[in-house]
Amino acid sequence: MSYTINPIAFVKNSRQEIEDDNWGGVVSEIELVDQLSEQSLEGITDFSHLEIIFYFDQVTDDKIQFNARHPRNNTHYPKVGIFAQRGKNRPNKLGLTTVELLNHTDRTITVKGLDAINGTPIIDIKPVMKEFLPKGEIKQPEWSKSLMKNYWE
Numbered sequence: 001m002s003y004t005i006n007p008i009a010f011v012k013n014s015r016q017e018i019e020d021d022n023w024g025g026v027v028s029e030i031e032l033v034d035q036l037s038e039q040s041l042e043g044i045t046d047f048s049h050l051e052i053i054f055y056f057d058q059v060t061d062d063k064i065q066f067n068a069r070h071p072r073n074n075t076h077y078p079k080v081g082i083f084a085q086r087g088k089n090r091p092n093k094l095g096l097t098t099v100e101l102l103n104h105t106d107r108t109i110t111v112k113g114l115d116a117i118n119g120t121p122i123i124d125i126k127p128v129m130k131e132f133l134p135k136g137e138i139k140q141p142e143w144s145k146s147l148m149k150n151y152w153e
Helices: 142-147
Strands: 009-012 027-032 049-055 094-105 108-112 121-127
Touching (some): 049 108
Antiparallel strands (some): 009 027, 009 121
């Protein structure tokens, strides 16, 4: 079974290359495709944060990971499956990031902290609501904290 999903928007920012770190200060514009009405963004400024679902269109099929590997190919990290990490080489090439909403003008929203490069297709935008956030403590292994040390700088 396969599905066709069309982009709802595209990213505009200064990041041209896929890199692993320093995404925290990146400011991006997300501009709706012509087929969508600007009314689809009405009320979005009532939210401080958004979840952005995007497509890693620059990842070639030969780079997709199906087996366990060391994150970032760093042997200091344990081998883990693609679903136990947030790498870009995923079977369906989907990314998900929570961003801060900075501005909304007509067909464009401006966000901070989106780890997607210029031209990346956006699949969906959802507002962050406390009721959808995890309840209780979030558990994660130590290696993942080390891996993320410089990601949002």
